[in-house]
Amino acid sequence: MNTTTPPAATTPTHQAPPYRLPSTPYRITPTRILRSEWHKLRSLRSTWITLTTAAALVLGVGLIMGGTYTSGGGDSDVDVVVLTLYGSLLGQLCVIVLGILVTAGEYATGMIRSSLTAVPTRLPVLWAKAAVFSATVLTVMSTTALTTFAAAQLFLHDTDQAASLTDPGVLRALAGNAVGITLLSLIALGLGSLLRSVPGAIGAFIGGVMILPEVLGMLPYETVERALTYFPTQAAGALGSATPIPGTAAPGPALLALCLWAAATLAAAALSLRHRDA
Amino acid sequence: MIKAYGLTKRYGDRTVVQDLDFTVHPGTVTGFLGPNGAGKSTTMRMLLGLDTPTRGRSTTGGRAYAAHRAPLTQVGALLEARSVHPGRSARSHLIALAHTHGIPRARVEEVIALAGLTDAAHRRVKGFSLGMGQRLGIAAALLGDPATVILDEPVNGLDPEGVLWIRTLLRSLAAEGRTVLVSSHLMSEMALTADHLIVIGRGRLLADTTVDELVRQAGGASVKVVTPQPDDLRTHLAAPGVEITTAATTTATAARTAPLHELRVRGTESAHIGAVAAAHGITLHELTPQTVSLEQAFMDLTQDAADHRSQPPATTPPAHLTGAAA
Numbered sequence: 328m329n330t331t332t333p334p335a336a337t338t339p340t341h342q343a344p345p346y347r348l349p350s351t352p353y354r355i356t357p358t359r360i361l362r363s364e365w366h367k368l369r370s371l372r373s374t375w376i377t378l379t380t381a382a383a384l385v386l387g388v389g390l391i392m393g394g395t396y397t398s399g400g401g402d403s404d405v406d407v408v409v410l411t412l413y414g415s416l417l418g419q420l421c422v423i424v425l426g427i428l429v430t431a432g433e434y435a436t437g438m439i440r441s442s443l444t445a446v447p448t449r450l451p452v453l454w455a456k457a458a459v460f461s462a463t464v465l466t467v468m469s470t471t472a473l474t475t476f477a478a479a480q481l482f483l484h485d486t487d488q489a490a491s492l493t494d495p496g497v498l499r500a501l502a503g504n505a506v507g508i509t510l511l512s513l514i515a516l517g518l519g520s521l522l523r524s525v526p527g528a529i530g531a532f533i534g535g536v537m538i539l540p541e542v543l544g545m546l547p548y549e550t551v552e553r554a555l556t557y558f559p560t561q562a563a564g565a566l567g568s569a570t571p572i573p574g575t576a577a578p579g580p581a582l583l584a585l586c587l588w589a590a591a592t593l594a595a596a597a598l599s600l601r602h603r604d605a
Numbered sequence: 606m607i608k609a610y611g612l613t614k615r616y617g618d619r620t621v622v623q624d625l626d627f628t629v630h631p632g633t634v635t636g637f638l639g640p641n642g643a644g645k646s647t648t649m650r651m652l653l654g655l656d657t658p659t660r661g662r663s664t665t666g667g668r669a670y671a672a673h674r675a676p677l678t679q680v681g682a683l684l685e686a687r688s689v690h691p692g693r694s695a696r697s698h699l700i701a702l703a704h705t706h707g708i709p710r711a712r713v714e715e716v717i718a719l720a721g722l723t724d725a726a727h728r729r730v731k732g733f734s735l736g737m738g739q740r741l742g743i744a745a746a747l748l749g750d751p752a753t754v755i756l757d758e759p760v761n762g763l764d765p766e767g768v769l770w771i772r773t774l775l776r777s778l779a780a781e782g783r784t785v786l787v788s789s790h791l792m793s794e795m796a797l798t799a800d801h802l803i804v805i806g807r808g809r810l811l812a813d814t815t816v817d818e819l820v821r822q823a824g825g826a827s828v829k830v831v832t833p834q835p836d837d838l839r840t841h842l843a844a845p846g847v848e849i850t851t852a853a854t855t856t857a858t859a860a861r862t863a864p865l866h867e868l869r870v871r872g873t874e875s876a877h878i879g880a881v882a883a884a885h886g887i888t889l890h891e892l893t894p895q896t897v898s899l900e901q902a903f904m905d906l907t908q909d910a911a912d913h914r915s916q917p918p919a920t921t922p923p924a925h926l927t928g929a930a931a
Contacts, residue, residue, distance in 0.1 A: 353675045353706040353749060363704035370697040371690065433690070440655060440688035441698070441745065445705045447654045447671035604656040 357455070360446055364455040368463060373428055378463070381421035382471040386478065388414025393479030398486040406568045407490040408500035411479040412472060415567070419508045422464055426512035427528040429460050430596070431519035443605045453520060453600055457593060460516055461509050469505035476501055496569035503578060507563030510585045511536070514559055517592030521599050536560060557584035606631055606784055607652060607753060611661035614647050614808075621647045622808040624661070629786045629803070631752070634779045636799030636816075637788040640907050644808035645788040646685050649757050652786075653682050665753050677706050677749030683742040685757040685788075691731040695722055695741045698730065702748055712748065720744035721770070735762030743774070753784040760794055772798050792903035806907040820902050828870045828878055831891035835866035841881050847872040865890060 368374050389411050396402065402410055430453075433439040446452050476492070483489055492498050514536060519528040540558040543551055555561055556576040562585040565575040576584065607629035614622040622644040629635045639645050650656040652663050654670040662669065666679045673679045689698050699713045717726045720740040725733070730741065739762055746754055756775075760768045775798055779785045789795050795802060796816055804812040804819075812819060829852070832838055839849055848871040855865040870878060875894045882889050 351675070351678060351750070353678050353708055355674060355676075355705055356707070359705050359707050363701050366697070366704055367690075367693075367701045370694070370701065371692045373692060436690045436692075437686050437688045438690040440684055440686070441702060443655060444653050444682055444684075444688075445677055445702050447673075447676050602657075604650075 381418035389475035393482035426515035427519035434523040500569040503566030520596035613660040636795035681746035681751035
């Protein structure tokens with residue numbers, strides 16, 4: 328037979344006894360998934376770049392607002408927290424992009440296949456991402472808001488915008504600003520998971536969450552206008568003001584609306600994650 | 606142990622995998638073979654729960670993949686497409702996966718060393734070569750010390766040393782009693798690595814067999830004999846298991862008085878045929894052992910099922926003549 332044996336034929340390995348799984352304590356737990364997602368978030372350079380940029384923009388703009396402020400000028404009637412945290416309009420863009428990167432970035436790179444092979448029940452991955460990401464953003468943005476307020480007051484203490492943390496609504500508005508940004512970026516995270524594309528989700532956020540309400544606002548219907556105050560960006564704006572802004576929702580309902588928007592987006596993302604092929 | 610029961614995957618009206626039934630046994634390396642586009646990757650993704658089958662189901666270690674409490678200890682997988690964030694270091698990638706199961710840091714370092722990535726582990730995956738990417742994928746697959754290993758085209762992009770490393774690794778994993786399923790579109794590679802073969806084409810099961818059996822079925826291992834005395838040879842070679850067929854007959858010419866017969870003899874060796882012919886004074890014009898290459902056996906098997914088959918030039922007019930887009 329030697330001449331007829333194909334040159335590449337194999338000698339079969341003898342059949343080994345079936346492999347017995349060593350009894351290991353390895354097992355998936357919710358805490359471990361959280362740990363994994365925290366490790367993923369902090370081990371990427373883009374996380375620290377976007378968060379630092381966001382904080383720097385808020386603080387930088389806050390210092391400029393404080394440093395250039397003159398009493399009795401055009402900004403006198405602007406709420407002190409809104410004035411101080413003008414920069415958060417820029418800063419939130421960075422955090423929104425980060426939220427999209429956390430989910431859609433995994434699809435763009437293929438990492439999602441590794442993530443879902445490790446945790447095939449899938450949904451815990453989304454919940455852990457949302458939890459770790461929102462906790463990080465809330466920490467960074469609330470620290471930034473407090474620091475920026477304190478820094479801006481160094482310039483504003485002898486103007487008509489002098490304020491302290493203990494003034495009515497100030498602390499609530501500073502926290503509200505951070506919570507608002509956190510919830511907006513959670514919507515972004517959900518959109519990223521839903522659309523699975525970084526540019527797609529950024530486009531959808533800018534178009535659907537930021538521009539669409541502005542367009543709708545031009546319609547001459549009062550109902551639409553009232554409804555718009557509960558849209559994400561408007562609600563987040565209302566949360567970040569120490570004094571009520573005319574024509575916006577009260578902080579309580581605004582917070583509730585924003586939470587519902589974020590919950591709805593995450594629910595849609597969860598449904599899609601559960602049923603679509605990865 | 607991997608079992609597939611009627612696995613079917615359809616995208617719209619395109620059926621990628623159809624009614625696949627197979628069992629992958631522990632202790633051997635099973636090659637999962639098929640031309641490009643045959644449905645190998647889709648099948649593997651279904652085994653891992655990444656794609657939901659349109660119909661049918663599969664189990665690993667007796668359960669659906671997602672039903673395991675520690676799936677990484679059941680199945681370790683290397684998928685064909687890269688599944689790593691390029692911005693993370695190799696070590697960070699493995700740590701992130703290890704955290705989900707509470708796998709200790711020491712095991713991470715172990716698989717890094719095993720995959721030969723010790724010097725590169727701190728670097729971002731962005732700068733990895735294809736081969737290093739494969740090594741990282743294999744490190745990730747082995748992280749949970751899994752009972753079953755599923756590797757999709759693991760030798761892609763590996764240098765000869767890497768290819769040898771994979772072969773040795775697969776054999777030793779199987780020798781430890783693990784279930785090893787490894788896909789390839791290269792028959793020659795599978796012949797060196799696998800004992801058992803599952804061959805698919807256009808999403809259908811074509812063969813579930815051993816390497817040796819596949820060659821035998823494809824009509825390999827025969828001897829070509831050309832003789833003017835076929836009947837004498839037939840009589841004297843006749844024995845259980847010996848099979849003789851007439852492949853061609855050449856009519857007599859001016860130079861030869863008798864017609865020549867080309868016979869195909871299976872079940873015995875050329876040395877034996879030569880000895881028998883000599884003992885009985887039978888004239889032989891040719892005595893040639895025929896081997897069907899594994900590549901040929903594979904090609905024959907998948908002939909009708911190949912998706913991207915290169916056509917002979919005569920049957921396919923160049924695109925510029927027909928005006929058809931490539």
